[in-house]
Amino acid sequence: MKKYISFFKLRFATKIQYRMASVTALTTQLIWGLMECLAYKAIAEASGGSIPMDYAAIVTYIWLKEALLVLFNTWAVDNDLFSMITNGDVAYELCRPVSVYSMWFARTTGARMAEAVMRCVPVLCGAFLMPGEYRMTLPVSGVSFLLFLLTLFLALGITVTFCMLVYMLCFFTISAQGWRMVLTGAVEFLSGNIIPLPFFPGKYLSLLELTPFAYMQNVPFRIYSGDLAGREVCQCIGRQIFWLAALMLLGVIIWKQAEKRIVIQGG
Amino acid sequence: MKVKENMALYIRYASVCTQSIMEYKLSFLLMVFARFMMAFGELAAIKFLFAGITQINGYTYGDILLCFSIVQMSFTFAELFGNGFKGFSGMVRGGEFDRMMLRPRSLILQVIGSRFELGRTGPLLTAVITLVVGIRHSQVAWNLLTVWTAAAMIAGGMFLFIGLFMLEASFCFFSIEDTSLMNVLTYGAKAHGKYPIDVYGKGILRFCTYVIPYTLIQYYPLQILLGKSNHWFWAFCPLGIAVFLLICHSAWRFGVKRYQSCGS
Numbered sequence: 001m002k003k004y005i006s007f008f009k010l011r012f013a014t015k016i017q018y019r020m021a022s023v024t025a026l027t028t029q030l031i032w033g034l035m036e037c038l039a040y041k042a043i044a045e046a047s048g049g050s051i052p053m054d055y056a057a058i059v060t061y062i063w064l065k066e067a068l069l070v071l072f073n074t075w076a077v078d079n080d081l082f083s084m085i086t087n088g089d090v091a092y093e094l095c096r097p098v099s100v101y102s103m104w105f106a107r108t109t110g111a112r113m114a115e116a117v118m119r120c121v122p123v124l125c126g127a128f129l130m131p132g133e134y135r136m137t138l139p140v141s142g143v144s145f146l147l148f149l150l151t152l153f154l155a156l157g158i159t160v161t162f163c164m165l166v167y168m169l170c171f172f173t174i175s176a177q178g179w180r181m182v183l184t185g186a187v188e189f190l191s192g193n194i195i196p197l198p199f200f201p202g203k204y205l206s207l208l209e210l211t212p213f214a215y216m217q218n219v220p221f222r223i224y225s226g227d228l229a230g231r232e233v234c235q236c237i238g239r240q241i242f243w244l245a246a247l248m249l250l251g252v253i254i255w256k257q258a259e260k261r262i263v264i265q266g267g
Numbered sequence: 268m269k270v271k272e273n274m275a276l277y278i279r280y281a282s283v284c285t286q287s288i289m290e291y292k293l294s295f296l297l298m299v300f301a302r303f304m305m306a307f308g309e310l311a312a313i314k315f316l317f318a319g320i321t322q323i324n325g326y327t328y329g330d331i332l333l334c335f336s337i338v339q340m341s342f343t344f345a346e347l348f349g350n351g352f353k354g355f356s357g358m359v360r361g362g363e364f365d366r367m368m369l370r371p372r373s374l375i376l377q378v379i380g381s382r383f384e385l386g387r388t389g390p391l392l393t394a395v396i397t398l399v400v401g402i403r404h405s406q407v408a409w410n411l412l413t414v415w416t417a418a419a420m421i422a423g424g425m426f427l428f429i430g431l432f433m434l435e436a437s438f439c440f441f442s443i444e445d446t447s448l449m450n451v452l453t454y455g456a457k458a459h460g461k462y463p464i465d466v467y468g469k470g471i472l473r474f475c476t477y478v479i480p481y482t483l484i485q486y487y488p489l490q491i492l493l494g495k496s497n498h499w500f501w502a503f504c505p506l507g508i509a510v511f512l513l514i515c516h517s518a519w520r521f522g523v524k525r526y527q528s529c530g531s
Contacts, residue, residue, distance in 0.1 A: 024448045031451050035459045038467040046320040178297025185301045189308035199315050 003098055004106040011110035015118075025119065030126045033066040037134045052198040056137055057225035061196050063127035063136040064221045070115040071156050072191065072217045074163055074184040078108055082180075085170045091264045101255045104167060108160050140226035147233060151220040154240040159216050161247035162187065168251060171258035191216040198227070212243040273376055280380030288385060295386055302389025306339060310397055313461065324466045329404025330493055335461035336397035337417065338485065341424025342457040343390045349429040351382035355436035365528050374523060378436070408494055416492045416502045423484040423505025428453060430508070430515035431479070437515070440522035456481055463489055483507045 037059050044055045053061070065072075081104060084090045093100055127136035139145040166183055170176040188194065190213035197205060197218045208214045219236045222228035228236065288295050313335060317328045326334070346353070355378065358364045367377045407413055435449040456479075459467070464475050464486045475481040483504040490496035 028448055028451050028455075032455055032458075035455065035467065035471075038471065039459065039462055042323045042462070042466045043316055043320060046323045050319050052319065173293075175291060175294035175297055178291075178294040178301065181301035182297050182304065185305040185308070188305070189311070194308055195312045195315060199312075199318075201315060201318060 004102050007103050007106040008110035011107040012114040015111050015114035026122045026126070029066040029069065029119070029123050033062050033123075033127065034130070034134060036062045037130075041133070053196060053227055054225075055133065057222070057227045058196065059134060060137050060225040061221045061227075063124070064224060065193065065217065067120040067123040067127065068116055068152075068217070070119060071112050071152075072159050072193070074159065074166070074187045075181075078104075078111060078163075078167075081108075081167055082170060082176065085167070086176070088264045090262075094259075094262070100259070101164065101252055105160060105164060108163060109156065112156065112160070137225065139224050140229075144223055144226060144229070147237075148220050148224040151223055151233075151237060151240060154237065154244060155216050155218075155220050157244045158212055158240060158247060161244060161251055162212065162216075164251040165247065165254065168254045168258055171262060187213060187216075190214075192218045192221075196222075198222075209239075212247060215240045215243050273373060276372065277376060277380050280377075281383040284381070284383040285385050298386040299389040302387065303392050304389075306390035306393035309339075309458075309461065310335065310393055323462065325495075326463055326466070326493075327405060329401050329406075330489075331462060332397050332401030333405055333407070333417075333492070334463055334485065334489060336394045336401055337420050338424060338457060338460040339390055339397070340394040341421050341484065342428050342453075343387060343394060344421070344425040345428030345432065346387045347384070348425070349379055349432040350384050350387060351379035352429070352432035352436040354382050356439045359439050362528070364526075375433075375519075405493065407492060412499065412502055413492050416488045419502070419505040420484050420488050420492070423488075423508040426508045426512050427481070427484055428456075430512045431456075433515045433519050437518045437522040440526050452479055460485055480507060480511050483511075 040055065040058050040062070044051050044058070051058075084093065093103070096103070124136070130136065139148060166180055169179050169183075173179060190208060190211065192214075197208065197214060200208065205214075215236065219228065219240060223233060223236075310332075313328075313331060317331070321327065323331065351358075355364075358367075358378065358381075363381075364378075367374060367381075370377065431449070431453050435453070438449070460481065464472050464482055472482065472486065475486070476483075487501040487504040491499065491502040
């Protein structure tokens with residue numbers, strides 16, 4: 001376990017070096033978030049109160065999404081790993097006396113958390129300083145904040161295990177770039193990055209709740225604003241744990257298969 | 268003569284780029300499909316949002332679809348033709364741009380020609396579907412003026428986004444900082460331009476008129492297209508993009524003049 005924590009720390013430390021680069025990214029995200037708030041404002045006004053989510057909850061959802069973007073965006077996968085697989089450097093990884101799956105899991109999680117820590121503080125400061133109804137709200141209660149943190153980590157775990165599956169795919173196809181775009185594009189839509197999931201029509205939503213995608217960013221962000229509460233929360237946490245375990249198991253099995261048939265061509 | 272020669276050269280560039288992409292056909296098809304799907308997701312999002320409402324700021328579902336489709340189309344064309352500017356920082360860093368300067372051909376032609384990417388056309392399919400659905404849902408009176416307006420919006424939008432890509436590339440001459448701020452102006456405009464700009468309020472409308480002239484290809488001509496205004500000259504607003512393009516071009520020329528390789 002200790003060595004995997006080191007991989008996590010190593011990656012965390014590398015990523016935290018790029019502190020200044022996030023200044024422009026910060027402005028980008030604040031503008032982006034504000035534009036979305038304005039658009040939903042018009043939608044909320046047009047709907048005359050029959051909107052599936054409270055406007056304050058939508059605003060909070062948007063700001064959390066912007067602040068924690070790097071935790072959940074599947075398109076920003078670790079490019080080093082991809083080039084390692086395609087150019088053959090992965091051979092060195094195989095030489096190490098560690099489990100490749102756990103090592104990559106640790107480094108991906110580390111990189112994501114480092115970037116999120118760097119970015120979320122300024123974005124959240126900005127979000128709490130927004131004027132009037134565009135301001136982000138505090139969590140509804142202390143308990144919901146704790147539940148938010150818990151589900152946030154579980155959701156991160158699910159996202160990373162999903163990314164691991166995308167890495168594994170690279171061992172089986174040379175069109176990894178294409179598959180990656182298809183998968184990440186689908187996740188972006190299905191996990192509620194484009195519009196929050198409560199806006200989905202009922203029948204699609206109930207289908208979506210059978211997949212891991214509904215348990216990524218959707219759960220923690222809605223718990224924070226109190227949109228998701230009561231018994232549903234327990235249900236969601238249970239399903240999050242289930243999907244985390246299932247995806248991890250699947251990833252390990254696929255890795256075992258990949259490990260057997262891996263061919264390193266020169267390099 | 269020169270135009271003809273340049274066109275031939277551009278077509279040659281495009282066909283070589285396409286050939287090299289076609290070496291990995293599955294990857295190419297997947298990428299087209301992925302881009303199509305991402306754009307389709309946004310279309311679905313609009314549909315879902317409109318389940319509970321009939322209009323936003325007086326724009327119906329069909330109106331929004333038309334607007335979304337036009338912006339999507341112009342952005343896709345801009346990415347298809349102006350892709351070279353997007354990867355420009357890589358060209359400077361890798362020394363490719365230095366080599367281009369040695370050749371007795373137009374720099375812009377070489378920059379945009381060398382990165383022609385057919386895979387960018389994916390969202391076009393979504394845009395065409397949306398356009399058809401949008402036309403059927405909205406009550407646009409199709410006549411010479413409205414057809415011109417729609418076409419001019421698409422073409423004007425394409426040149427606007429190409430101008431922005433060129434501006435982004437010009438920044439590479441002066442700064443090695445990442446240009447993610449420019450992404451708000453390009454990707455952000457594509458993502459948020461699906462709603463007519465006045466939905467976002469007066470302040471944004473002003474910014475999008477006087478700072479970056481998005482309204483010239485979206486808000487003003489759209490009023491004519493949807494029959495919401497009698498100012499017939501608003502239909503010719505997209506022509507104003509020529510001025511914007513000229514400004515972007517002078518920024519580019521200024522940058523090229525001061526450029527002193529990055530020495531790699």
